[in-house]
Amino acid sequence: MERKVYLDNAATTYVSSEVLSEMLPCFNAIYGNSNSVHAFGREASAIVDRARDRIAHAINAEKANEIYFTSGGTEADNWAIIGLAHAYANKGKHIITSKIEHHAVLDACKKLEEEGYEVTYLNVDSTGLVNMVDLIHAIRKDTTLISVMAVNNEVGTIQNIKAIAKIAHDYDIVFHTDAVQAIGAIRLDVKDMEIDAMTMSAHKINGPKGVGCLYLKNGIKIEPLVVGGSQERGLRGGTLNVPAVAGFGKAVEIAVRDIVVNQQKLRSIREYFVREVLGKIDYVTVNGHSHQKVNGILNLSFEMVDNESLLMLLDMEGVAVSTGSACTSNSIEPSHVLKAMGLDEQAVNGSIRFSFGKNISKSDIDYAVETLVKVVERLRSMSALTKAGRK
């Protein structure tokens, strides 16, 4: 395999050189435990403080101490759902979320159901949007938490977060959003959007893997999930991964600093890719919202072919794509997101997510399109489904 084209940036990204240089000294030069009181510790602590400041500033948090570092997006999502539900259990045991959340949220909700909580999973429309009327109807006296993701990881649809948060607050309910795919893609302002809790992750924005954070507005109660230390204001035990935290802070700073230019680039890449694919391959549909979407994620359904076969053949030609979230691909299950959007089986089975990085070259995109044309044609020639039988 000579050529390699990476179109799976929503799964993870490379660590940028700016981020890496921020991290490197923290592996050996500044190696103290950020919780130690001595000079070594204080030096590490200063690095952590700076990262916290950068992230707080990037999302317009009131205070830097509203950022709690975690091992990643999954932990932050788990913590938000379980920790908030537990903290407000005396008020009620009902939670509202959507059917298209990441499994980090959905599986945490399942855990709570095992504990006796009730969860309403909101439907979405064919574009992936939660309906406000449905949301209001789902609210009960004992509802304590609403969690709806800011940007869907499979189709890129941007939810009306501000409106959802407003409704939550009208009923005195805590609002959490999983913003893992949103940082650097859309403007996030926790004050303006009235967000109480928000999950973020570093590795989707050219930061390191294994670090994320939960923004938690001061005054909102939460029970810890990871215990065993006084770190993170006693709410998240464990020695901080200082190099990762440093890289995370820098990655967020850059992502927000460069948001406009990055989005312009991604938009033209996406538009070019879509035009090329739709021009060269028949029976393809674009999934998700027509305009309320992020530029980096594109989900297409190819009729008459199965997405696992498509993914594998593309991979054999050096083109890396995904069938949805990476966690789903190990055991290719039909996408719960596309099913919730009401797509038919063939569209679900034939769906592929292409997620772009801003530095991809035109020749790499052309190669990916050319390969896609070839591979789709091949699979269709082998398929038991035909165009004639389609109708």
Place this chain on the structure above:
Amino acid sequence: MYSNEILERFKNPENVGGLRGANGTGKAGDLDCGEIVKIYILVDENEVIKTARFKTYGGVIAIAGSDVACDLLTDTTVEDALKITAQEINEKLEDVPENKLFVAGIIEEAIKNAVEDYYKKQDKE
């Protein structure tokens, strides 16, 4: 997640395509399970399958397994073809992931349907 042998089969199946003059065709599976297998057989006057071909909509195992099935069918009597089991196909493929073991069952069914179709056509003549 798949062995190199399975991936090689999947990438370069030898028995893919329709079959002109096929006197038995069988189909199994549906969109719901995500795999649809069509098997075509050309049976000679001694009831021996001379050629077997497939057209499959589905994942890696469905395609590789269909190809294996066609190998098993070639130069086999129709009577023996009915004895081919899902287990045999999975064994031939080796290392089929647990959650994909069911796919060979669909292929087995397609084979049986192809032979039945052949018998039906013979009866008519």
